[in-house]
Amino acid sequence: MQTSKRALITGITGQDGSYLAELLLEKGYEVHGIVRRSSQFNTSRIDHLYVDPHEARARLFLHYGDLTDGSRLVTLLEKVQPNEVYNLAAQSHVRVSFDEPEFTGLSTGVGSTRLLEAIRMIGLECRYYQASSSEMFGATPPPQNEDTPFWPRSPYGAAKVYAYWMTRNYREAYGMFATNGILFNHESPRRGETFVTRKISMAVSNIVAGKQDFLYMGNLDAVRDWGYAKDYVEAMWLMLQAEEPSDFVVATGTAYTVRDFLQFSFEHVGLDWEKYVRFDERYLRPSEVDSLIGDASKARDVLGWTPKVLTPELARLMVDADSKTIDLRTELPAQL
Numbered sequence: 340m341q342t343s344k345r346a347l348i349t350g351i352t353g354q355d356g357s358y359l360a361e362l363l364l365e366k367g368y369e370v371h372g373i374v375r376r377s378s379q380f381n382t383s384r385i386d387h388l389y390v391d392p393h394e395a396r397a398r399l400f401l402h403y404g405d406l407t408d409g410s411r412l413v414t415l416l417e418k419v420q421p422n423e424v425y426n427l428a429a430q431s432h433v434r435v436s437f438d439e440p441e442f443t444g445l446s447t448g449v450g451s452t453r454l455l456e457a458i459r460m461i462g463l464e465c466r467y468y469q470a471s472s473s474e475m476f477g478a479t480p481p482p483q484n485e486d487t488p489f490w491p492r493s494p495y496g497a498a499k500v501y502a503y504w505m506t507r508n509y510r511e512a513y514g515m516f517a518t519n520g521i522l523f524n525h526e527s528p529r530r531g532e533t534f535v536t537r538k539i540s541m542a543v544s545n546i547v548a549g550k551q552d553f554l555y556m557g558n559l560d561a562v563r564d565w566g567y568a569k570d571y572v573e574a575m576w577l578m579l580q581a582e583e584p585s586d587f588v589v590a591t592g593t594a595y596t597v598r599d600f601l602q603f604s605f606e607h608v609g610l611d612w613e614k615y616v617r618f619d620e621r622y623l624r625p626s627e628v629d630s631l632i633g634d635a636s637k638a639r640d641v642l643g644w645t646p647k648v649l650t651p652e653l654a655r656l657m658v659d660a661d662s663k664t665i666d667l668r669t670e671l672p673a674q675l
């Protein structure tokens with residue numbers, strides 16, 4: 340399908356941003372992304388999409404910016420004039436949010452307000468997507484859907500609850516097309532290396548290659564509903580094509596423990612996970628989210644969205660991907 344639409348993605352260098360950019364480019368969008376200035380390039384997940392902007396065929400454009408810099412968001416939105424804005428930028432690591440609660444609030448929480456307010460200030464007519472999270476449900480027992488009360492258990496979860504309500508408030512107060520996607524955990528070979536699934540898939544490939552002896556982990560009893568990031572960015576796009584702005588849970592509806600994910604991953608290469616996994620309390624959280632299992636009936640009924648890849652297959656595809664790239668990887672600092 341070809342379109343002349345223009346999208347702006349914050350967090351384009353992250354896991355979801357890279358898959359969403361791919362999807363929108365495939366659909367014929369002109370895609371603009373906000374990139375944080377860093378002392379080294381931080382665009383490895385989107386380098387394969389980049390075309391020199393001097394070439395006529397270029398449709399992906401990158402701009403320096405940061406969600407903690409409100410005036411920059413104003414100038415950028417004014418310049419780009421996007422039809423759709425996807426706010427994916429965040430300090431997204433739950434464990435890290437306990438170490439950096441203030442920065443997490445400033446970026447993951449107030450960052451969303453800066454973006455919404457910039458859109459309102461310049462009078463931009465656009466559709467807005469907020470990357471909300473199942474972490475907002477926290478301690479409320481599963482299954483969780485759009486009507487489930489929030490009970491966040493981390494500074495990250497609390498910041499996302501604030502951003503969720505600001506998104507709803509801009510919809511209700513100013514009539515903005517502002518939608519929350521409440522996404523449950525979603526993973527891929529592009530997942531950050533310190534999230535549990537990727538930590539496991541990398542360790543399995545390292546152990547097979549003789550580069551690692553043991554894997555140190557925290558709470559293996561946590562239950563999660565793990566889907567595939569590539570499926571989930573499709574849901575983000577569908578939400579902005581809907582007739583009305585609303586809020587949608589996106590999940591597979593299945594439940595596995597961290598222990599199950601270990602078993603799927605090690606089993607795939609013929610190893611017994613219990614011989615390699617050791618406990619380290621460093622990976623426990625001051626307050627844990629025990630169980631997240633989503634009910635995505637609304638996304639199925641209204642958007643026609645269903646997941647294609649479920650957790651066991653996801654574990655296998657991540658191990659396969661990490662096994663292929665093992666020689667290209669650098670070692671992780673042990674404490675992460």
Ligand code: NAP
Pocket residue numbers: 349350351352353354355356373375381404405406407426427428429430431432446450470471472473521522523524525526531
């Ligand atoms: P991710 O891989 O951690 O990517 C986060 C992105 O945000 C990166 O591009 C990062 O830039 C950028 N960023 C961080 N702080 C920023 C700031 N102050 N200003 C501008 N950009 C900033 O996260 P993800 O897994 O793709 O998730 C995307 C979004 O969905 C996040 O908001 C996350 O909280 C939310 N979410 C994720 C899941 C999940 O399971 N993956 C589930 C629910 C919700 P750098 O590359 O420079 O670090």
Ligand code: F7E
Pocket residue numbers: 431432433434472473474522523524525533534535536538555556557558559561562563597622623624627628
């Ligand atoms: O932990 C347990 C840990 O860090 C999953 C983010 O994308 O999804 C993600 O948040 C579970 C937790 O993801 C280790 O205690 C055990 O119970 O992969 P995670 P998360 O905290 O669920 C939500 C939906 C988001 O929105 C977030 O942005 O695994 N666990 N041992 C461990 N976790 C890590 N990271 N490392 C361990 O060694």
